Amino acid sequence: MKTINDIISSIEFDEWMMEVLRAAQSLNLPDWWICAGFVRSKIWDTLHGIQPRTPMSDVDLIYFDSAILDEEMEKEYENQLEQIFSDVPWSVKNQARMHLVNQIPPYASSVDAISKFPETVTALGVKLNDNGQVLLSAPHGIDDVLNMEVKPTSYFLEKEERVAIYKKRIKEKKWSLTWNNVKILY
Template sequence: MKKQTLALIQADPLRIDCLQAVQELRLPQAMICAGFIRNLIWDAAHQFSTSTPLNDVDVAWYSSEQLDPKFDLELEFQLKQQLPNVQWQVRNQARMHHRNAVVTYLSAKDAVERFPETATCLGISMNHNNDVEWCVTAGLADAWALRLRHNAHSGLALSVTQQRINEKNWLAHWPRLKCLPELLGLS
């Protein structure tokens, strides 16, 4: 699945540009995550002829030494200078546990692995040799299976995942997605 996913990313010039822009920042543990990968997989599985436009490009990174949220805004500004048509959302995961009211994240990978739904637990980065590095745990399998399930490891309430599915209108946009019964309130 990584090979198939990488082929989709490599065929998308915008996604390659995004990966290179984030790589140039040289942030510790930085990766682009969530819908950047998930939406591309869902689009391919639905055989859409064009990619769903990205609402934003989520960048997760980690440094316990740089916790000021203003620094993330500065990084977003730098990325916006390189790719002005991209809506960037950069977040140091060392402080995001406060916003999510969960146990402290130990790394960017730990944070991504604890996103609300498993199909969103996806991260990708490009190292200094331009090789791709993955953070995908169970996310790739669920994304390709079009399976929406709550990430029990997230520390978040099931209602958070249910709310996200509704607010983001995923089932209308990608009608072949399958919600597990607990997300539909049937369990």
């Protein structure tokens, strides 16, 4: 696995991932992406030869809808997804309201939100276009995730309190216990 096309192909050949993506697409949410561990874990599992896949605590589906900021709508979407695909631990979040939760300036889009995730290796998203093809968003590129080098996004380096959040997450995630070639660089 060396390129964006390699990542996309590995997802396209993973029937479970494609079913998850199709379930998410069926909601017709604006500016939706499945992100973070869903993509990172696939890449790291592949690079480590891990099968079956590493269990996920959740599948993060994000979208951007500034017209409806009610958190209850997110729960409704989770319920709808559970009806479609019940064995997936869905987590649905409207990025148009997450700035209120995180007490930061508003995001401009879902990709803007992804770019401000704590780690470059987590700042990844995938979705299906109207033709059912996989699209990948990688605002910080793919080098870090492919090289298994964990570092904060530039956004998380801007303020000490964000650096502290990043460092706490790294301690809690313990990624190198699952993927032994992962290197924490910051």
